[in-house]
Amino acid sequence: MTIVFLTMSAVTVLGAVLAVTLRNLVHCLLALVLFFLGIAGHFFLLRADFLGAAQILIYIGAVAVLILFAIMLTRNITGTEGGRGSLGGAWWLGVGIAAALAGLMCAASRRSGLAEKLPYGATEEGVVKEIGRLLVTDWVVPLEIMAVLLTAALIGAVVIALEEERKR
Amino acid sequence: MDAIYQLIHAYCPTMPDLLALVLAILLPIAIVMGVFLTVFALLTWVERKALGRIQNRRGPNRVGPVGLFQPIADGLKLLTKEDIVPDAADKVVHFLAPVLVVVPAFLVLAVVPVARGFVPVDLNIGVLFALAVSTASVLALFMAGWASHNKFSLLGAMRGVAQVVSYEVPMVLAAVVVLMAAGSLSSVTIVEAQRGLGGWFVCKPWGFVGFVIFQLCAMAEVARTPFDLPEAESEIVAGYHTEYSGFKFALFQMGEYVAAITMGGITVTMFLGGYLGPGSDLPKIGWLISACWFFAKFGIIVVINIWARGTWPRVRVDQLLGFAWKLLLPLSLVNIVAMAVWHFSPSKLVGWVASAVLLAVAIVALVRLNAGAAFEKRSYRFTS
Amino acid sequence: MSVPLGYYLVLGAVLFAVGLCGALTRKNAIAVLMSIEIMFNAAILNFVVFWYYLHNGALTGQMFALFAIAVAAAESAVGLALVISVYRHYKSVDVDEMKALKG
Amino acid sequence: MSNLLGKGLIDGLVVTAKNFVGSYFDGNRKDRLFTYQYPEERMKLPENSRTFPFLVYDGTPDQLRCTACKICETECPPQCIYIVMERDANGKPLQRPRVFDIDISVCMQCGICAEVCPFNAIKMDCDFERSKHGRFEDLLVHLPELLKSNEYYHQIKSAEATRVDATRKPTKKPAAGTKPEKI
Numbered sequence: 146m147t148i149v150f151l152t153m154s155a156v157t158v159l160g161a162v163l164a165v166t167l168r169n170l171v172h173c174l175l176a177l178v179l180f181f182l183g184i185a186g187h188f189f190l191l192r193a194d195f196l197g198a199a200q201i202l203i204y205i206g207a208v209a210v211l212i213l214f215a216i217m218l219t220r221n222i223t224g225t226e227g228g229r230g231s232l233g234g235a236w237w238l239g240v241g242i243a244a245a246l247a248g249l250m251c252a253a254s255r256r257s258g259l260a261e262k263l264p265y266g267a268t269e270e271g272v273v274k275e276i277g278r279l280l281v282t283d284w285v286v287p288l289e290i291m292a293v294l295l296t297a298a299l300i301g302a303v304v305i306a307l308e309e310e311r312k313r
Numbered sequence: 314m315d316a317i318y319q320l321i322h323a324y325c326p327t328m329p330d331l332l333a334l335v336l337a338i339l340l341p342i343a344i345v346m347g348v349f350l351t352v353f354a355l356l357t358w359v360e361r362k363a364l365g366r367i368q369n370r371r372g373p374n375r376v377g378p379v380g381l382f383q384p385i386a387d388g389l390k391l392l393t394k395e396d397i398v399p400d401a402a403d404k405v406v407h408f409l410a411p412v413l414v415v416v417p418a419f420l421v422l423a424v425v426p427v428a429r430g431f432v433p434v435d436l437n438i439g440v441l442f443a444l445a446v447s448t449a450s451v452l453a454l455f456m457a458g459w460a461s462h463n464k465f466s467l468l469g470a471m472r473g474v475a476q477v478v479s480y481e482v483p484m485v486l487a488a489v490v491v492l493m494a495a496g497s498l499s500s501v502t503i504v505e506a507q508r509g510l511g512g513w514f515v516c517k518p519w520g521f522v523g524f525v526i527f528q529l530c531a532m533a534e535v536a537r538t539p540f541d542l543p544e545a546e547s548e549i550v551a552g553y554h555t556e557y558s559g560f561k562f563a564l565f566q567m568g569e570y571v572a573a574i575t576m577g578g579i580t581v582t583m584f585l586g587g588y589l590g591p592g593s594d595l596p597k598i599g600w601l602i603s604a605c606w607f608f609a610k611f612g613i614i615v616v617i618n619i620w621a622r623g624t625w626p627r628v629r630v631d632q633l634l635g636f637a638w639k640l641l642l643p644l645s646l647v648n649i650v651a652m653a654v655w656h657f658s659p660s661k662l663v664g665w666v667a668s669a670v671l672l673a674v675a676i677v678a679l680v681r682l683n684a685g686a687a688f689e690k691r692s693y694r695f696t697s
Numbered sequence: 698m699s700v701p702l703g704y705y706l707v708l709g710a711v712l713f714a715v716g717l718c719g720a721l722t723r724k725n726a727i728a729v730l731m732s733i734e735i736m737f738n739a740a741i742l743n744f745v746v747f748w749y750y751l752h753n754g755a756l757t758g759q760m761f762a763l764f765a766i767a768v769a770a771a772e773s774a775v776g777l778a779l780v781i782s783v784y785r786h787y788k789s790v791d792v793d794e795m796k797a798l799k800g
Numbered sequence: 801m802s803n804l805l806g807k808g809l810i811d812g813l814v815v816t817a818k819n820f821v822g823s824y825f826d827g828n829r830k831d832r833l834f835t836y837q838y839p840e841e842r843m844k845l846p847e848n849s850r851t852f853p854f855l856v857y858d859g860t861p862d863q864l865r866c867t868a869c870k871i872c873e874t875e876c877p878p879q880c881i882y883i884v885m886e887r888d889a890n891g892k893p894l895q896r897p898r899v900f901d902i903d904i905s906v907c908m909q910c911g912i913c914a915e916v917c918p919f920n921a922i923k924m925d926c927d928f929e930r931s932k933h934g935r936f937e938d939l940l941v942h943l944p945e946l947l948k949s950n951e952y953y954h955q956i957k958s959a960e961a962t963r964v965d966a967t968r969k970p971t972k973k974p975a976a977g978t979k980p981e982k983i
Contacts (some may be wrong), residue, residue, distance in 0.1 A: 161735050212773070243717045387865045
């Protein structure tokens with residue numbers, strides 16, 4: 146079982162690292178899609194089927210296409226950034242901070258004693274039905290707020306990205 | 314899958330457990346892939362013969378008895394053709410695109426119940442998985458268009474992505490109606506929910522409207538003819554697969570066509586009662602009859618596709634998107650309301666009539682609203 | 698049958714760190730947004746992991762992850778819209794050039 | 801109400817369905833399914849269809865009408881005709897071509913040579929099965945291959961052939977080597 150976990154997380158980490166380091170933006174995006182697939186795979190591994198399908202539908206189906214359109218609209222169709230390369234000025238500082246944070250989190254998780262915890266065992270079937278029921282009973286207020294938030298984001302994104310040739 | 318696992322143990326108990334498990338997983342996949350690939354080859358032949366007959370000419374009848382080996386001949390031809398990659402193209406993405414077009418098409422097959430007790434993978438989120446994976450093909454579409462580095466294919470890819478994304482929403486909403494009626498996402502439960510006389514969802518008012526919306530969106534999703542903007546030969550050479558030749562082009566054709574087939578499978582599962590039919594639950598040979606029922610209904614969907622392809626002209630881009638957002642989307646929302654009315658009405662007849670009337674009113678109102686935009690009279694600058 | 702919890706925590710930490718490193722070092726605004734997406738996903742993965750290991754029948758972990766995915770999608774939409782409008786003003790998406798705060 | 805929703809769409813479907821089903825009943829009439837199974841079944845080419853030129857001879861192949869006057873060679877737009885006049889032993893030109901080549905890979909079948917020829921010697925053929933293996937030397941057609949009888953001309957283009965024959969004066973062409981007598 147650990148082999149499956151290792152291969153899946155290898156794919157995920159590879160996707161993430163490539164997404165950060167590649168020069169050509171569209172290759173970056175493809176690595177990001179690989180990363181999303183890895184995360185969806187992990188969700189399936191953890192028996193969260195509904196989340197895995199939702200992840201594929203939302204991230205690969207929509208967000209990746211959104212980023213693709215953004216890349217197209219900002220006209221660096223070639224995708225390669227000019228100048229000294231994709232990394233900013235003090236790029237090693239960024240990497241240093243990230244590595245320190247990773248070390249901190251790993252130490253915390255090891256000391257927290259949860260590390261050896263094994264899962265309860267296979268969850269019963271019908272998780273999806275349970276999620277549906279919960280969404281409209283206990284979680285109905287967050288659901289409505291989410292609806293409002295998504296509409297606001299939709300309209301906001303359109304307004305921001307709209308051509309304001311009226312003012313000029 | 315576990316049914317086949319018991320089957321293997323029954324026939325050859327000596328086989329080690331792990332091998333039996335692996336075999337139980339691989340066997341259905343092999344069967345489904347084999348069946349649907351031959352169905353794909355057969356359907357290309359059927360389509361070309363039928364289109365020929367509609368247009369007063371004979372279809373292919375040179376290769377094989379009645380032209381039956383034509384798909385094989387096409388395959389061989391495309392296999393032996395030279396595979397030209399434009400040097401300005403982005404090699405990695407150019408190579409990856411056809412693969413990513415074919416993969417979702419076959420992945421959706423995993424949840425289609427072909428016969429009673431025979432579904433490759435019985436996910437309890439079957440239909441959602443199918444819809445999610447079919448949206449993933451959007452990305453492959455765009456990669457193909459962008460990687461070929463020429464204007465026409467980029468334009469075709471943009472059109473393709475816009476079309477697939479905007480037809481995704483009404484399609485999912487039309488599927489929601491069926492999920493509400495069946496009460497579960499798993500495709501097998503959906504089929505079982507359609508048992509009994511008149512049990513098929515297509516026989517109910519909201520079911521029929523849902524079927525029409527789903528079928529139109531499925532045709533738009535795989536760019537079948539009334540909506541085949543992305544590779545419209547007359548306007549933009551061949552859309553996003555202009556720069557492909559040889560086997561990559563064959564992969565594209567296969568990917569698109571198998572996607573059309575699997576969408577037909579999903580439509581049959583959701584609206585026409587999958588493998589249910591009069592003889593489908595007899596003890597011994599019941600599952601064979603259910604398979605025949607599934608492929609009979611699947612044939613109806615194929616006939617509709619070919620018939621539409623032989624008849625209807627191509628739709629303009631703005632009409633295409635307007636039709637999706639301004640007519641199909643509101644209609645599918647009203648469809649959900651109609652299903653609720655049908656579900657909570659006191660008696661079946663009242664529910665039936667109420668939802669039918671609601672839907673009829675909605676359709677006429679929406680068409681009247683959209684009528685203006687659709688065909689405004691053309692104005693010419695120099696003549697009156 | 699499954700791996701202990703610690704493995705997943707390390708995985709989450711590594712992914713978060715890679716996302717953070719990307720956000721800090723990349724020059725292109727869209728690449729920064731992608732790295733933020735990676736950080737979001739690392740966090741959501743942790744939600745599901747904690748639900749799978751520490752749940753006693755309650756589905757709150759999955760629900761939280763579901764809402765987090767929705768928020769992340771909305772956030773990326775607005776973020777990209779911002780990048781496009783900034784691009785129209787600065788004619789480039791280079792993060793270093795976006796210094797002037799003039800309206 | 802006439803403009804019922806989708807009435808046009810349904811009518812279209814009905815038309816194609818009738819056409820499809822009908823094709824199985826009256827399928828063998830040529831106007832219904834007009835496919836010609838090419839190598840076995842050939843379509844009768846219309847009268848004035850033209851492909852590559854050919855040289856006409858009356859009676860025997862060496863009584864060809866062409867006098868090597870080279871008008872067609874000069875008039876030919878893509879310049880794909882090459883003529884060398886025959887000379888007898890002591891160099892006196894005889895009115896007949898020794899070499900007459902047409903490069904049919906260049907010839908654009910315009911028929912100008914047939915129009916300008918004063919002796920009705922070169923006419924347009926309607927035989928299109930001229931594919932060869934080689935791309936260069938095979939497609940250069942030489943004199944013997946170009947020669948076709950007047951009867952063949954009558955057979956493929958009877959109206960035009962009879963009109964040409966009517967206009968031709970029955971001048972007796974001098975045999976090779978003799979002096980043309982005064983008319």
